[in-house]
Amino acid sequence: MKKQLSIVKIGGNVINNSEQLDLFLHNFAKLDGLKILVHGGGRRATEMADSLGLHPKMIGGRRVTDEANLEVVTMVYAGLLNKNIVAKLQAKACNALGLSGADANVIKAHKRVVKEIDYGFAGDIDEVENKAIALFLNGGITPVFSAITHDGQGQLLNTNADTIAAELAKGLSLLFEVELIYCFEKNGVLRQVDDDDSVIDQIDKITYERLKKEGVIAEGMLPKMENCFDALQEGVHKVLIGKPELISDKHIKHTTLLL
């Protein structure tokens, strides 16, 4: 029987608030069993770029990563945020190990192919090295992933943290029974965007297609949901979406995704 593994993704809303982050890390450290944390960037990278007089170009809400901005996200995501999260988890008796995709070659990607838009040094994931990650997990270590990968040719790449979480979940499903938990600022997938009580408890693939057609699921949620269903299709056991508190209390409102 496969061992259970929880993969938890947190984003800017948790990272930006030091009290929320502390509370989350407290709960994460207490989670039983094997686990992995994936964290996004939050506003520190933007603030740092501003302080350095860099102004990242945005196209359709997405950052264009030129060389100078790649340096900034590498510093902030893989350095400042990642190492502080690791140090805080260590203080809570969770044996964390901070990783970029380059470390132990755990996530290989390629620079996004330029079609209409050139996103610069943005990475699309090709491969997850699940054996190295399993070595860490079975050695009592909790991997903590920043949103930086590499191309195997010496180039670091800025990579979406939601996608990293989904690709890790897929890659590790061969070795573990994986539960993927996306934490964000809402109670789950909502029927009405501005009503946090309108959580949809369960969404299966057929319901998803209908909600998409009806426009209930739109914009930012679309790529997140595509990632999730893709992960379920490739063997991930379960996907949950909700607030950070969800990781320690599965009874609070949230959305469960099913095939």
Place this chain on the structure above:
Amino acid sequence: MKKQLSIVKIGGNVINNSEQLDLFLHNFAKLDGLKILVHGGGRRATEMADSLGLHPKMIGGRRVTDEANLEVVTMVYAGLLNKNIVAKLQAKACNALGLSGADANVIKAHKRVVKEIDYGFAGDIDEVENKAIALFLNGGITPVFSAITHDGQGQLLNTNADTIAAELAKGLSLLFEVELIYCFEKNGVLRQVDDDDSVIDQIDKITYERLKKEGVIAEGMLPKMENCFDALQEGVHKVLIGKPELISDKHIKHTTLLL
């Protein structure tokens, strides 16, 4: 019989020059057997602090690490430099894993006790977790250490890279036969500071004490040499000091330290 392990430390002179760094990493990747790289910071941290309008206070040639400067060194050492070195080693088929002392709790330190001078968030090392490092080494992984440690209470600390290399060598001598190689800009320990041909081939403890009294070894070399003899006394097999090329060609001029 213990397996052999090479621990190589490089400093600013290699880090600051991208051609030199590439050549060094090429040679390091080709080194046979188990190995660890420890890297210093170079001038990028100072440049970054300048760009951000921070001006680190220096006392007796040492940086005073306040909170803002700790953020800068964490970003630059553990993020920018460490991840770029790891990505470059991966491209050369060396399975590198970037580490701060907080990662997998590998190096625990304490904030330097304030006597006459307050160095701020500077770390003095207490403990090396050699079992975690052995797990990596025996798993075919090459650890790459940045000069950041932690105190186990959630605080990151700026820590001298020479000291990290020596403490790793000592801690790992229990499990491996360790050769410690310090690479810097000179051919070794010199009789005349400005004559790179005046290398002293071998220095044992008695010679060292004499050279110290005569003032031949002074200033910056003193703490480095103290670290080295301390390491030899605690079981490190061999210490070599010389230029970066030394790692691939032991026949070039260098200094060997003996007990």
